[in-house]
Structure formats: structure tokens, C-alpha cells
Amino acid sequence: MFDFTIHASCGAARTGTLRLPHGAVETPVFMPVGTQGTVRALSPGDLKAVGSQLVLANTYHLHVRPGERVVDRLGGLHRFMGWDRPLLTDSGGFQVFSLAGFRRVDDDGVEFQSHVDGGRRHLTPERATEIQWTLGADIAMAFDHVVPGGADETTARDALERTLRWLERCAKRHRELSDGRTVGQSDGQRLPVRPSDGPTVPQTLWPILQGGTHLGLREEGLRRILDLGAWTGLAIGGLSVGEPKPVMYEMLEGLEPRLPPSWPRYLMGVGFPEDLVTAVERGLDLFDCVAPTRNGRNGSAFTPDGPVNIRNAEHRDDARPLDATCDCETCATFSRGYLRHLFVAEELLGLRLLSLHNVRFLIRLTREMGAAIRAGTFPRWAAEWRRRYTRSD
Amino acid sequence: MFDFTIHASCGAARTGTLRLPHGAVETPVFMPVGTQGTVRALSPGDLKAVGSQLVLANTYHLHVRPGERVVDRLGGLHRFMGWDRPLLTDSGGFQVFSLAGFRRVDDDGVEFQSHVDGGRRHLTPERATEIQWTLGADIAMAFDHVVPGGADETTARDALERTLRWLERCAKRHRELSDGRTVGQSDGQRLPVRPSDGPTVPQTLWPILQGGTHLGLREEGLRRILDLGAWTGLAIGGLSVGEPKPVMYEMLEGLEPRLPPSWPRYLMGVGFPEDLVTAVERGLDLFDCVAPTRNGRNGSAFTPDGPVNIRNAEHRDDARPLDATCDCETCATFSRGYLRHLFVAEELLGLRLLSLHNVRFLIRLTREMGAAIRAGTFPRWAAEWRRRYTRSD
Numbered sequence: 001m002f003d004f005t006i007h008a009s010c011g012a013a014r015t016g017t018l019r020l021p022h023g024a025v026e027t028p029v030f031m032p033v034g035t036q037g038t039v040r041a042l043s044p045g046d047l048k049a050v051g052s053q054l055v056l057a058n059t060y061h062l063h064v065r066p067g068e069r070v071v072d073r074l075g076g077l078h079r080f081m082g083w084d085r086p087l088l089t090d091s092g093g094f095q096v097f098s099l100a101g102f103r104r105v106d107d108d109g110v111e112f113q114s115h116v117d118g119g120r121r122h123l124t125p126e127r128a129t130e131i132q133w134t135l136g137a138d139i140a141m142a143f144d145h146v147v148p149g150g151a152d153e154t155t156a157r158d159a160l161e162r163t164l165r166w167l168e169r170c171a172k173r174h175r176e177l178s179d180g181r182t183v184g185q186s187d188g189q190r191l192p193v194r195p196s197d198g199p200t201v202p203q204t205l206w207p208i209l210q211g212g213t214h215l216g217l218r219e220e221g222l223r224r225i226l227d228l229g230a231w232t233g234l235a236i237g238g239l240s241v242g243e244p245k246p247v248m249y250e251m252l253e254g255l256e257p258r259l260p261p262s263w264p265r266y267l268m269g270v271g272f273p274e275d276l277v278t279a280v281e282r283g284l285d286l287f288d289c290v291a292p293t294r295n296g297r298n299g300s301a302f303t304p305d306g307p308v309n310i311r312n313a314e315h316r317d318d319a320r321p322l323d324a325t326c327d328c329e330t331c332a333t334f335s336r337g338y339l340r341h342l343f344v345a346e347e348l349l350g351l352r353l354l355s356l357h358n359v360r361f362l363i364r365l366t367r368e369m370g371a372a373i374r375a376g377t378f379p380r381w382a383a384e385w386r387r388r389y390t391r392s393d
Numbered sequence: 394m395f396d397f398t399i400h401a402s403c404g405a406a407r408t409g410t411l412r413l414p415h416g417a418v419e420t421p422v423f424m425p426v427g428t429q430g431t432v433r434a435l436s437p438g439d440l441k442a443v444g445s446q447l448v449l450a451n452t453y454h455l456h457v458r459p460g461e462r463v464v465d466r467l468g469g470l471h472r473f474m475g476w477d478r479p480l481l482t483d484s485g486g487f488q489v490f491s492l493a494g495f496r497r498v499d500d501d502g503v504e505f506q507s508h509v510d511g512g513r514r515h516l517t518p519e520r521a522t523e524i525q526w527t528l529g530a531d532i533a534m535a536f537d538h539v540v541p542g543g544a545d546e547t548t549a550r551d552a553l554e555r556t557l558r559w560l561e562r563c564a565k566r567h568r569e570l571s572d573g574r575t576v577g578q579s580d581g582q583r584l585p586v587r588p589s590d591g592p593t594v595p596q597t598l599w600p601i602l603q604g605g606t607h608l609g610l611r612e613e614g615l616r617r618i619l620d621l622g623a624w625t626g627l628a629i630g631g632l633s634v635g636e637p638k639p640v641m642y643e644m645l646e647g648l649e650p651r652l653p654p655s656w657p658r659y660l661m662g663v664g665f666p667e668d669l670v671t672a673v674e675r676g677l678d679l680f681d682c683v684a685p686t687r688n689g690r691n692g693s694a695f696t697p698d699g700p701v702n703i704r705n706a707e708h709r710d711d712a713r714p715l716d717a718t719c720d721c722e723t724c725a726t727f728s729r730g731y732l733r734h735l736f737v738a739e740e741l742l743g744l745r746l747l748s749l750h751n752v753r754f755l756i757r758l759t760r761e762m763g764a765a766i767r768a769g770t771f772p773r774w775a776a777e778w779r780r781r782y783t784r785s786d
Contacts, residue, residue: 037734041741045722066709066734073710074730082726316459317466329438333475337467341430341459348434348744 002204002232004264010378012256012283015370018233018264020086020138021201022078023053027264028280028369030362031056031088031288036065037081040293041352042359044082050328050360051367054086056288059132059141060095064114064121068134076136087137088288091128091170093144093163093208094237094268105145107162125169133177133203141235142170144208149242156212159238160221163210168228174205206266208237213247215254222258234259235266236284240275248275252282259283273302273365273389277382280369287366292358297351299343302361306389308336310354315340328360329353395597395625397657403771405649405676408763411626411657413479413531414594415471416446420657421673421762423755424449424481424681429458430474433686434745435752437475443721443753444760447479449681452525452534453488457507457514461527469529480530481681484521484563486537486556486601487630487661498538500555518562526570526596534628535563537601542635549605552631553614556603561621567598599659601630606640608647615651627652628659629677633668641668645675652676666695666758666782670775673762680759685751690744692736695754699782701729703747708733721753722746 004027006016018025032039032047035058039047047055062071074080077087096103101113102120109124128143143166145159207225211217225234236255239248252267259265266286267279276287292302299311303323308315310322318336326332330339330353342350372381397420399409411418425432425440428451432440440448455464467473470480489496494506495513502517518536525533536559538552600618604610618627629648632641645660652658659679660672669680685695692704696716701708703715711729719725723732723746735743765774 036738036740037731038740038742043722043742043745044726065738066730070710070730070734074712074728080728080731080734082731317463319467329436333437335467335473337459337463338430338473338475341463341473345429345458347429347431348741349431349436351741352436352745 001202004233004262006262008374008376010373010376011281013280013369013373013378014283014285015373016264016285018285020054021203022084022086022138025053025086026367026370027285028276028366029053029286030276030359030366031286032293032359033058033288033290034081034083035290036061037071037077039355039359040290041297041348041355042293046352046356047083047359048085050356051363052085052359054088054138054286055083056088056090057081057135057137058092058095059089059128059135060092060099060123062089062135063092063123063131065116068131072134076134078136086139088139089132089135089137089141090268091132091141091143091208092123093128093141094146096123097146098241105162107165109143125166126173129170129173129205130177133174136201136203138203139233140174140203140205142167142205142207144210144237146210146238146241147212149213149239149244149247151212153212153214153217156210156214156217159212160210160217163208164221164224164228167207167225170205171207171228174203178202204232206233206235207231208235208268209255210238212238213243213251215251218251218255219258222255226260231263233264233266233286235268237268239267240269240271240289245275249278249282252279252284256283273362274386276362276365277369277385280366280373281378281382292362293355296354296356296358299350299354301354302358304385304388305391310336310339310350311343312340322354322357323361326357326360326364328357330357330360394595397626397655399655401767401769403766403769404674406673406762406766406771407676407678408766409657409678411678413447414596415477415479415531418446418479419760419763420678421669421759422446422679423669423752423759424679425686425752426451426681426683427474427476428683429454430464430470432748432752433683434690434741434748435686439745439749440476440752441478443749444756445478445752447481447531447679448476449481449483450474450528450530451485451488452482452521452528453485453492453516455482455528456485456516456524458509461524465527469527471529479532481532482525482528482530482534483661484525484534484536484601485516486521486534487539489516490539491634498555500558502536518559519566522563522566522598523570526567529594529596531596532626533567533596533598535560535598535600537603537630539603539631539634540605542606542632542640544605546605546607546610549603549607549610552605553603553610556601557614557617557621560600560618563598564600564621567596571595597625599626599628600624601628601661602648603631605631606636606644608644611644611648612651615648619653624656626657626659626679628661630661632660633662633664633682638668642671642675645672645677649676666755667779669755669758670762670778673759673766674771674775685755686748689747689749689751692743692747694747695751697778697781698784703729703732703743704736705733715747715750716754719750719753719757721750723750723753 125143132140315336321331521536708729714724765771
């Protein structure tokens with residue numbers, strides 16, 4: 001369990017299989033984001049239809065509403081959201097540090113304000129680990145301190161050190177929970193075993209590498225994470241948070257030779273199609289982003305020829321599909337003219353159909369990359385893909 | 394084509410098959426309403442999954458946006474909305490007379506204000522017929538003058554007389570179009586043949602009986618519609634428009650013995666589950682209503698034990714399905730607690746899941762009625778159904 005097998009590589013790019021309690025995941029893989037226990041506008045059936053293998057849910061949002069105790073009473077996160085394939089929960093760190101409102105950080109944890117009711121809440125590494133244990137995803141993430149893209153080295157160093165201290169506490173609590181020890185847990189209540197699967201289904205915990213846009217810090221952080229033990233995977237956090245894209249790529253390029261080759265590598269919060277291609281080139285394996293669903297709800301669709309805004313008047317009478325190369329329900333069934341009508345008439349179906357297509361687009365993109373890696377043609381494939389995607393007609 | 398075969402009856406209630414160009418429809422039948430060429434929050438795939446046989450689309454809305462010429466260029470209404478089963482279009486009369494805004498009626502037709510851009514528009518019986526011909530539904534409706542539920546006899550008489558005069562003009566234009574004659578059409582452009590099917594697919598036109606809540610007027614209107622020819626079906630309009638429910642039932646009861654037994658009977662704009670049962674008892678066969686989707690979007694779900702408001706706090710931890718007797722995706726997959734979470738968290742999936750269930754509920758209701766009619770047990774079935782549906786726990 002939690003094995004990662006690499007089948008082929010081409011330059012730094014790799015394709016492999018990650019075995020998780022709820023199923024195997026082929027990489028590179030894009031995870032749709034189910035912030036509140038639902039990928040916005042899509043059903044679990046839709047997600048399966050477009051080939052989603054792994055879905056991300058947000059610990060912060062589910063903790064605030066409906067609360068992990070409710071999710072627990074309704075059978076755990078898998079049963080709650082009707083998704084029987086693998087799940088990953090983030091730790092809440094990103095939300096706590098990026099959502100607006102009151103926030104006070106000390107070494108114990110973070111006090112913050114709920115975006116739902118404005119009430120004060122407190123998260124510690126131990127609580128974040130326990131909440132994720134209760135939710136019961138296949139992969140839990142360590143609680144981290146995220147700094148904005150432009151943070152200076154002192155700020156980034158401070159957050160990195162805190163993240164590393166918190167990682168040890170997360171790992172300790174996660175070991176206790178995995179061993180069935182619940183004594184001393186931080187909210188003083190009996191911690192429920194995960195009811196959707198029973199106590200025997202394992203969960204793994206992945207560390208998150210911080211360090212801002214300072215490669216030296218990132219390299220040091222990586223060494224110290226490796227020193228802490230043999231993890232089953234590694235996430236790179238704190239990128240795609242406002243820094244220029246070339247800076248993100250520079251971080252990835254600098255880190256790649258130092259990453260343990262055999263671990264799956266998860267680039268958090270990325271991405272757009274062009275980011276996925278560039279990150280796979282730099283040896284990354286897992287990705288998540290709200291872009292396909294958020295952009296879809298705004299009428300923006302990914303196509304091999306670049307983004308299309310379906311609201312544009314040019315699509316009014318257009319009988320062609322959104323993306324002639326795509327096999328999703330949206331492209332197989334409906335014309336651009338109809339999709340434009342749905343957006344102009346503010347019909348709910350439009351939000352769903354573009355979200356569905358955009359998720360399918362990213363999943364097909366990861367599969368095409370996997371095929372090109374296996375065929376040993378990834379650099380040429382990537383160059384051709386970029387030429388078409390960025391060409392303006 | 395357009396045959397209606399009655400398989401069984403029980404009292405006034407009947408069950409039968411209506412043959413239409415895009416397929417056969419078993420009655421009693423409930424039509425989901427696709428106002429703007431989409432049943433709100435549901436896809437064609439969803440509609441098939443819940444057993445929809447026939448869908449209604451609104452001529453007024455599609456004429457105003459995107460316009461029937463756009464629908465025509467995109468392949469006709471069936472292809473436009475991705476629905477290959479039978480369609481029925483209303484005539485626009487109801488919307489023209491019930492939507493807010495400027496309106497001027499004379500014998501030629503109605504001038505009114507578009508709800509989209511405020512612009513002046515003009516509909517005549519001929520135009521309404523031509524628009525529906527271009528849209529290409531299996532069943533088109535005659536253009537009618539609808540009066541509010543409380544209209545006095547003089548007002549109702551005036552609207553009835555106008556509706557009857559307009560019916561003759563609709564029928565004349567519909568015959569011309571069916572015969573391939575397009576000369577003299579009212580907007581001066583070449584009228585397109587229906588491109589989704591080619592010119593050989595027939596369309597039928599059904600008259601609408603008006604007369605307000607005045608049974609004498611309704612009886613006279615019915616006689617005069619019968620005198621005009623042998624229609625393939627008959628609609629009863631101008632009910633469920635503000636009058637008390639017992640008055641609607643009284644109209645249906647008074648008309649039933651006078652309706653030609655062999656024609657399918659369509660009660661427009663009805664209904665709620667209890668209305669469907671009562672109307673089938675009074676010999677009605679077809680129904681449409683926005684209730685299942687509109688109520689679903691408001692968090693109100695039909696169940697055999699009466700409506701449930703899923704937002705209520707009592708559902709927070711409830712692991713049971715919305716309706717334990719139901720086979721829809723919503724009830725097969727999700728708990729009441731999860732559905733409540735979706736509504737409280739304002740997630741789009743909630744709108745869809747409750748709409749889906751409510752449509753399935755009405756379709757299962759019509760099928761259960763059909764089975765009880767065939768079994769000769771409809772009165773007992775209806776009494777038991779009502780007892781359970783109206784019992785307050």
C-alpha cells in the first residue's frame with residue numbers, strides 16, 4: 001500500500017502507478033478540487049465519466065462546515081460525498097493563511113476566524129491531523145505555514161522552520177492514530193475510528209515543502225524532510241501563490257535533481273494546462289487546481305487551441321463542438337451555440353457542462369503526457385502541444 | 394402517427410400510448426419543463442435516467458432568446474438541446490399574458506415587451522405557429538388568450554372567443570406548413586424546413602380550451618373546438634392560474650364526460666403530486682409543471698410522506714436517503730445530511746440532485762397510477778396514496 005511504481009521516464013518526466021487504499025492512480029494525475037465535499041457543479045458520476053482517479057477535499061472548509069463530526073456520523077468523507085475512489089485532504093494550512101480575516105500564529109498553531117460564522121477557531125498540527133484522520137482520505141497532508149509569493153527570506157525561513165517543527169508533530173500524531181492510540185488527543189473527545197472503512201484502512205501522511213521563492217531554503221527544507229524519515233510522497237507547497245511563473249518553474253527545476261526519484265511528487269494548487277505540461281517536464285506527478293471548474297463556471301473553456309470564452313458573440317450560430325478532439329459529454333452532445341445560449345440565459349446546465357469539459361481536458365492532457373513519456377517522445381510532444389495551445393488565430 | 398391507444402381505464406382514469414415522431418409516450422405522463430431549451434439544472438442524460446419520455450419547451454422564451462432562427466441554424470430544437478425523444482412546445486400565449494410588462498391585445502395578435510431586452514415584440518397566431526414549426530417539436534400548441542383565475546364571465550368569454558378565432562388561424566397556417574406551402578408567411582422571410590429531421594417529419598397542433606372558471610363557457614368552447622375538426626389531442630389551459638384548487642377540480646369533473654374519450658388530454662401547468670393524482674382520477678393524461686425543478690432548487694423535495702425541506706436542521710446528521718422508496722441517483726447515493734450540507738453550503742450539486750429526485754418522483758407517480766389503472770385498483774391506490782402523502786407525522 002502507498003507504493004509508487006515508475007513505469008517510464010523521459011528526461012525528468014515520469015509516468016507511474018500510485019497504489020492507495022481506495023484504488024490505484026496512474027500518474028501524471030490531475031485532482032479535481034471538491035472544496036466543500038463536492039467538486040462544484042459536478043457529481044461523483046460525472047467525475048468518473050471523465051476519468052477522475054483522485055479527488056481533493058479541503059480540511060478547513062469541511063471542519064468549519066459541516067464539521068468533521070457530522071461527516072463522521074454520515075459515514076466518513078468517502079460515503080458522505082458518494083466517492084469510492086481515492087481522496088486526498090489538504091491540511092487547512094493554505095486556507096488558514098490565505099483566507100481573509102483575523103489570524104494569530106504562534107508555535108502551537110493558528111487562531112483564525114471562520115469564514116462561515118466569523119467565530120474564532122484554533123488549528124494545531126495535531127488537530128489538523130486528527131480532523132483528516134476522521135475525514136478518512138487516503139492521503140492526509142501535514143499542517144503547514146504558507147507565505148505569499150513575494151515573501152522575503154526571513155519571513156520564508158521563519159515559516160519553513162515552523163512547518164518543519166509542525167511536520168514532526170503531525171507525523172507523531174498520525175503514527176499514534178494509525179497505531180490505534182487515541183490517548184491525549186487535543187480536543188479531549190474520543191476520536192472516532194473512520195467509519196466508512198473501519199479502523200483497518202490505512203491513511204498516509206505527506207510532508208509539504210515550503211521555503212517561498214528561495215531555492216536555498218527549499219533545498220535545506222527538502223534535506224530536513226528527508227532526514228525525518230521515509231515518507232510515501234512529498235508535496236511542494238507555497239508555489240502558484242502570487243509569484244511570477246518563471247520563478248515557480250525555476251524552483252521546480254532547481255529542486256528536481258534533489259528529489260528522491262522513487263517518491264510521488266505533488267505540486268499543490270497547480271494548474272492551468274500550460275503549467276501542468278511544464279511541471280511534468282520538471283518531474284512532478286500530482287496536481288490539483290480549481291481552475292477547470294472555476295473557469296468553467298465563468299464560461300472559459302480549455303481547448304487544444306487555447307482558452308475559449310463561450311459567451312463571445314462569435315459562438316452564437318456555431319454548430320461545432322467546444323473541442324472537436326474531446327470525448328466528454330459536453331463535446332459529444334452540444335454545439336458551441338447551445339453552450340453560449342446556456343451562459344447568456346444564465347442556465348445552470350452551462351456551469352456544469354463547461355466544468356465537465358475542463359476537467360476532462362486536464363485528465364486527457366495528463367494521459368497524453370503519460371503516453372508521450374512511455375513512447376519516449378515527451379519533449380517533441382510538449383513542443384507541439386505548446387505551439388498549438390499558444391498560437392493565436 | 395399521433396395515434397393514441399388506451400390500454401385500460403378505471404373510472405375516468407386511463408392509461409395509454411401516444412405515438413409521436415420521436416417515440417412512443419406512455420400515459421399518464423409528466424413532462425419536465427425546459428423553459429429555455431434546458432430543464433433547469435438537469436442534462437438530457439439526467440432526464441433519460443429518470444425516465445422522462447416527453448419534454449416541454451417554451452416558445453416565448455426561445456423566440457426572445459436565442460430566437461428560432463438561431464435554433465434552426467443549430468439543427469432545430471431537438472438537436473439544439475440534445476434531446477432525441479418527443480418534445481412539445483407551448484404557444485407563447487401563457488407567457489405573453491402572464492409575464493409582467495407592456496402588453497396590447499387586439500384581434501390580430503399581441504404586442505408585448507421582451508423580458509430580456511425590453512424591446513417591443515409582436516405575436517400572432519400565424520407567427521406562433523411558424524415559430525413552433527421552425528423549432529420542430531412533435532406537438533405544437535395553438536396560440537391562446539389566457540385570463541387570470543378570478544376573471545369574470547365577460548372577460549373569460551372575450552378571451553375564449555378570441556382563442557377560438559385564433560385556433561382557426563393557427564390550424565390554417567399549420568396545414569400550409571405541413572403541406573410544404575410557405576407562401577404568404579407572416580415575417581416575409583423564407584421559412585426554414587425543420588433541419589433536425591428534414592421536412593418529412595410531421596408535427597401536430599393541439600387546440601387549447603379556455604373559458605376561465607366558468608363551466609358553461611368551457612363546455613361551449615369544447616363543442617366549438619370539436620366542430621372545427623378531428624384533432625389529435627386537446628389541452629385544457631387557463632387552470633392552475635390563481636383559482637382555488639376545488640374550482641379547478643370542479644372544471645375537470647364537469648368537462649370529463651364531454652371530452653372525446655379517444656383523444657389524449659393535456660392539463661397545462663399542473664402539477665404538484667396531489668394535483669396529478671386528482672387530475673388522473675378525472676381523466677387527464679398529460680401534465681407539465683415547473684414545480685419539481687423550482688421546488689428542488691429551493692430545497693423542497695417530494696416524498697411519499699409529503700414534502701421535505703432539506704435545509705431543516707433535523708436533517709444534519711441524517712444518514713437516510715431523501716426517499717427510501719426512490720431509485721434515483723440522489724436517493725441511491727446520498728444521505729439527507731449530505732444533501733442538507735450542499736444546500737447550506739450553497740453548492741450547485743444540491744440544486745441538481747433535488748431537481749432530479751423531484752422529476753423522478755413525479756414520473757414514478759405516473760407509472761404507479763398507470764399500474765393501478767391496469768390492475769383496476771386505482772380508487773383504492775389513490776386513497777392510500779393520499780392518506781400517506783397528507784399525513785403529518
